[in-house]
Amino acid sequence: xxxxxxxxxxxxxxxxxxxxxxxxxxxxxxxxxxxxxxxxxxxxxxxxxxxxxxxxxxxxxxxxxxxxxxxxxxxxxxxxxxxxxxxxxxxxxxxxxxxxxxxxxxxxxxxxxxxxxxxxxxxxxxxxxxxxxxxxxxxxxxxxxxxxxxxxxxxxxxxxxxxxxxxxxxxxxxxxxxxxxxxxxxxxxxxxxxxxxxxxxxxxxxxxxxxxxxxxxxxxxxxxxxxxxxxxxxxxxxxxxxxxxxxxxxxxxxxxxxxxxxxxxxxxxxxxxxxxxxxxxxxxxxxxxxxxxxxxxxxxxxxxxxxxxxxxxxxxxxxxxxxxxxxxxxxxxxxxxxxxxxxxxxxxxxxxxxxxxxxxxxxxxxxxxxxxxxxxxxxxxxxxxxxxxxxxxxxxxxxxxxxxxxxxxxxxxxxxxxxxxxxxxxxxxxxxxxxxxxxxxxxxxxxxxxxxxxxxxxxxxxxxxxxxxxxxxxxxxxxxxxxxxxxxxxxxxxxxxxxxxxxxxxxxxxxxxxxxxxxxxxxxxxxxxxxxxxxxxxxxxxxxxxxxxxxxxxxxxxxxxxxxxxxxxxxxxxxxxxxxxxxxxxxxxxxxxxxxxxxxxxxxxxxxxxxxxxxxxxxxxxxxxxxxxxxxxxxxxxxxx
Numbered sequence: 331x332x333x334x335x336x337x338x339x340x341x342x343x344x345x346x347x348x349x350x351x352x353x354x355x356x357x358x359x360x361x362x363x364x365x366x367x368x369x370x371x372x373x374x375x376x377x378x379x380x381x382x383x384x385x386x387x388x389x390x391x392x393x394x395x396x397x398x399x400x401x402x403x404x405x406x407x408x409x410x411x412x413x414x415x416x417x418x419x420x421x422x423x424x425x426x427x428x429x430x431x432x433x434x435x436x437x438x439x440x441x442x443x444x445x446x447x448x449x450x451x452x453x454x455x456x457x458x459x460x461x462x463x464x465x466x467x468x469x470x471x472x473x474x475x476x477x478x479x480x481x482x483x484x485x486x487x488x489x490x491x492x493x494x495x496x497x498x499x500x501x502x503x504x505x506x507x508x509x510x511x512x513x514x515x516x517x518x519x520x521x522x523x524x525x526x527x528x529x530x531x532x533x534x535x536x537x538x539x540x541x542x543x544x545x546x547x548x549x550x551x552x553x554x555x556x557x558x559x560x561x562x563x564x565x566x567x568x569x570x571x572x573x574x575x576x577x578x579x580x581x582x583x584x585x586x587x588x589x590x591x592x593x594x595x596x597x598x599x600x601x602x603x604x605x606x607x608x609x610x611x612x613x614x615x616x617x618x619x620x621x622x623x624x625x626x627x628x629x630x631x632x633x634x635x636x637x638x639x640x641x642x643x644x645x646x647x648x649x650x651x652x653x654x655x656x657x658x659x660x661x662x663x664x665x666x667x668x669x670x671x672x673x674x675x676x677x678x679x680x681x682x683x684x685x686x687x688x689x690x691x692x693x694x695x696x697x698x699x700x701x702x703x704x705x706x707x708x709x710x711x712x713x714x715x716x717x718x719x720x721x722x723x724x725x726x727x728x729x730x731x732x733x734x735x736x737x738x739x740x741x742x743x744x745x746x747x748x749x750x751x752x753x754x755x756x757x758x759x760x761x762x763x764x765x766x767x768x769x770x771x772x773x774x775x776x777x778x779x780x781x782x783x784x785x786x787x788x789x790x791x792x793x794x795x796x797x798x799x800x801x802x803x804x805x806x807x808x809x810x811x812x813x814x815x816x817x818x819x820x821x822x823x824x825x826x827x828x829x830x831x832x833x834x835x836x837x838x839x840x841x842x843x844x845x846x847x848x849x850x851x852x853x854x855x856x857x858x859x860x861x862x863x864x865x866x867x868x869x870x871x872x873x874x875x876x877x878x879x880x881x882x883x884x885x886x887x888x889x890x891x892x893x894x895x896x897x898x899x900x901x902x903x904x905x906x907x908x909x910x911x912x913x914x915x916x917x918x919x920x921x922x923x924x925x926x927x928x929x930x931x932x933x934x935x936x937x938x939x940x941x942x943x944x945x946x947x948x949x950x951x952x953x954x955x956x957x958x959x960x961x962x963x964x965x966x967x968x969x970x971x
Contacts (some may be wrong), residue, residue, distance in 0.1 A: 333384040344381075351377040351518065352558045354389050364391040366522060367400035372785035373399065376467060387582045389582025392554050393652050394525070395430065403428035404465055404516045405455075405523045405552045406435050411508040412454035413437060424484040424536060424545050432551030436534050439482070439523040443546055448528040451548075455526045462521030463505035467514055468770065471611040475499050478509060484536065485511055515932045520843040524552035525559050529566070538696025538847060547698075567801060573745060575702040575857035581861055581869070581919060583852075584703065591706030592700045594849060599869035602854075602898070604710075606867050607848055608688060610740075611712055618733060620714060627690065629833065635664040636821050638757055642790045646693045663689035664841060668822040669716060675833060677824040682726050688848075691714055703853030706957045710848040716840035717824070722767075723838055727795075729796035730842055734797055734810050741855065742967050743799040746806060749777055750787040750794045756818040757791055765792040766814040775845075791817045801858040813841040862941060865969055866962045872899040873920045874936075875911040877927035879903070884931045888924065888951050895955055897962075916941060921959070921969065924951070938971060946971065 334342045334353060344353065350368030354361050354377065367374050367390045370381065375398050381387070390397030406426050413421045417439070420769060424434030437443075470478070472493045478501070479485035488511060492499055502512045504520060517523060528550040537543035553559040563735065578584045583600030586593070594605055615622065628650070631781040639661065648659040660666065667685060676683065692708050699705050716726050735764075738745055749770055753929040760794045770793055774781050788794050797810035818824075819839050845851040855863070865871050872886045872892055885901045892899040902911050915923045925937040938949045953971060960971050 334381070335384075335386045337388045345380050345381045345480065349378050349380055350375060350389070350539060353381075353387065353452045357389075361389060361391075364516045365389050366391055366397040372516050374970050377518050378467070381625055385947065389686060390598060399430070400518055401523050401552060402433040402514050403512075403514070404413070404520065405526060405550065406433035406773065407465070407502065407504055407510055407512070407516070408455050408520055408523060408526070408549065409451070409528075409550060409572060410435050410437075410510065410753050411432070412451055413460055413506055415458075415510065416440075416450065417441060420834070422482060422484070425488075425955075426547075428675045432549060433531065434547050435655055436536070436547045436550045438543065438545050443531060443548070444793070445531060452526055452528055457625065459520045459523050459526070461505070462519050463507075464470045464503075464519050467500055467516070468503060469498050469500050471498050472496070474575070475501065475511065479511070500547065500642045515919060520946045524554045525556050526552045527548055527559055527563070534698045538698040565803060569805075569857070570778045570859040571701075572803070572860045574704075574853040576859040578702070578853075580917070583856070591697060591703075592695055593762060594669070594708075596701060596782075600852070601862065603867050603868045604848060606873040607845065607904065608710075611693070611845070614737070615684075615714070616684050618684070618729075622683045622686050622688075623667065623670050625660070625663060625670065625689060628652075628657050628659055628690075629666065631658065633665050633669070634658050635947050637668070637818060638790065638821065639665070642755060642757075643829070646695075648692050659692045661693045663691065663711060664818065664948045665822075667715045668711070668824065670816065671715075671764070672822065673822055676717070676837075678826055678828050678835070681826060682716050683717050684714060684723050686712070686714040703856075706849055708845075711846045711852065712843050712848060714842050715845045716842070717819075717826075718840065719826075719835075720796075720838050722771055723769045723840070724813065725803040726840055727770060727814075728777075729813050730840075731773065731777060731779075734844060738797070738799060738810075740965055741858070743791070743801070743858075745800060746798040746811075747781040748798065749781050750784040750789075750796060751773065752788050752793065754792060755784050755790055756788070757821075762816040763793065769814060770795055770812070775869065789813050789815075791815045792838050792841075801854065803857075806911050807850075807854050809846040810844050811842060834851050863921070864920065864957065864965070864967050865921050866920050866953055866965045868919070869898065870900055870918065871897050871958070872922045872924060873907060873918075873925045874899065874901045875915070875925060876901065876903050877908060877925065881926050881928065881931050885926050888926070888936065891951070891957060892958075897958060907969065912939065924949075924954075940969060940971075944971075 331342045334344055336342065344450045351362060354365045365377050368377055369388045369390055372387050382717045392398055392401065410423050420439055422438040424438055425438040426433060452642055456772060465545060472489055475489055500513055501509050502516055503509045503515060528548060530549045532547045533544045534547040535544055549650045553562060581599055582597045584597055605682055630639060632668060643661060647661050650657050660890055667687065689711055690708065692712050695705055695707050718726055724934055736774045792813050792815040794811050794813040796808050798806040798808050800806055819837055824837050825833055826835050827838050876882055876885045876891055882903050889899045889901050912923060919941060923939040930936055933948060935948045936951050957971055
């Protein structure tokens with residue numbers, strides 16, 4: 331007999347070779363019907379997987395992201411099967427995965443597909459789902475796979491790579507009609523996939539390389555019930571309205587050009603917001619006892635070899651030759667920070683030492699993954715490193731937990747927390763990883779923080795706490811992180827003088843970001859606020875609207891008063907009607923509109939209109955200015971007068 335530990339900690343004994351589905355059936359038939367996959371010792375498996383030893387076990391349904399992804403992975407196969415049914419010999423399948431919101435698949439075809447084809451494809455997918463075809467896993471030799479996928483250059487290319495590592499591959503069959511190279515996991519039959527919906531088309535280079543052929547990528551998603559799908563579609567419409575790329579263009583915030591894919595240009599309005607985020611960061615970090623540094627963009631290969639990046643991260647780095655030596659444009663700031671630490675001998679009395687850097691970093695991202703400000707090749711990382719004595723680790727992590735809460739609440743974000751543990755590819759000893767992981771756990775548990783363990787997703791040098799921000803639409807964005815590290819201090823031979831006078835003591839290092847990337851954080855803010863920023867972030871904070879040319883002098887006088895007080899104010903003296911000027915200001919998301927006419931000139935007043943639609947007449951401009959200054963100083967989310 332083997333012992334099966336369930337999520338609630340209870341232990342069930344079962345015979346060896348029992349499947350995940352059979353365990354679900356032993357608990358309840360309804361649960362077995364809902365089961366999409368199972369998680370065994372942190373790995374997601376098919377429900378047909380046979381268990382031969384004691385394990386930690388959980389059943390995954392559509393309520394779990396991992397369960398959803400199993401269904402979406404299977405839906406991706408069904409999409410491909412439907413395409414081949416509809417256009418046999420006209421469609422060559424390439425590849426596609428399940429993603430955190432649905433799935434996609436890349437096709438090679440001379441036929442140019444359009445969204446008008448979606449209804450036809452969806453109907454065929456529904457037929458396959460209704461047929462409730464079994465989805466089964468088989469292991470075959472590479473040679474057998476070559477025969478199975480004969481003529482498909484994409485599958486054969488994969489097999490060429492696999493052959494160098496293994497003699498066999500796994501395929502998944504959908505009924506007797508369709509098969510694809512795949513590691514899984516999948517649901518047990520097409521009937522468990524749910525209601526499909528195709529979402530969009532995009533071009534994508536094979537394997538993300540612009541040197542390869544452009545393929546046609548079809549995105550989709552499924553939900554168990556039509557009602558749930560309808561709700562999701564409505565949410566998508568709201569997301570589309572908030573698309574930071576569209577709002578960014580409309581408000582003149584940023585642009586990305588074909589001459590620099592993944593390299594954003596910040597326009598005047600966007601740079602104002604970026605600089606305000608940096609200003610807030612600097613003020614807060616100065617208050618919290620950080621020192622700020624700046625390290626070079628390009629550093630010698632030897633540094634990246636010492637840090638481990640050359641071995642573990644090179645594919646994401648831009649490299650170059652200078653005087654016949656290898657250099658790299660920095661993908662992160664940490665190694666440069668090590669050199670700064672080693673500039674002087676540090677005493678235990680200085681620790682913890684908190685050093686921050688707003689460093690511009692470059693990372694080689696595949697072209698197919700680039701998305702506005704969310705995924706770029708150059709960004710400003712708000713790094714900081716804490717150098718500390720081992721006994722200070724918990725207090726420094728606690729310090730950061732409070733700091734992050736302060737920052738995220740400033741923008742109105744709630745957040746979820748994940749603890750990511752040791753990845754398969756890592757550096758450092760087992761003892762170090764255990765100590766560091768337990769330290770993070772202890773702080774989270776002491777705070778009674780609800781968190782999820784993300785097995786194997788830590789940095790290669792240490793475990794980490796990740797903060798996933800929740801925006802106004804309920805979407806989550808991974809931003810902040812706290813990473814403990816004992817390996818890099820060893821690699822860079824970091825030391826400090828202890829109480830005993832010896833300079834051979836080794837500090838522990840903590841890596842952290844709050845924004846993560848200022849560019850990405852700005853993209854999140856654009857969508858979170860739908861471009862309707864709080865006043866302190868707004869590129870134009872006040873716009874004065876004139877009724878006619880007779881009041882221009884008065885309007886400019888108010889503008890100067892506000893501008894001299896640090897308010898970003900401007901005057902609209904165009905020969906347009908007030909309703910037209912108001913509408914234009916609203917489209918530009920200007921939070922405060924002040925209308926002036928002869929009456930306001932006579933009374934030394936303004937008519938106040940906010941972007942929220944509040945209107946007040948006879949407002950004293952001096953009193954309003956003081957209210958605005960206080961609102962901006964406190965970085966308040968809302969404004970009331």
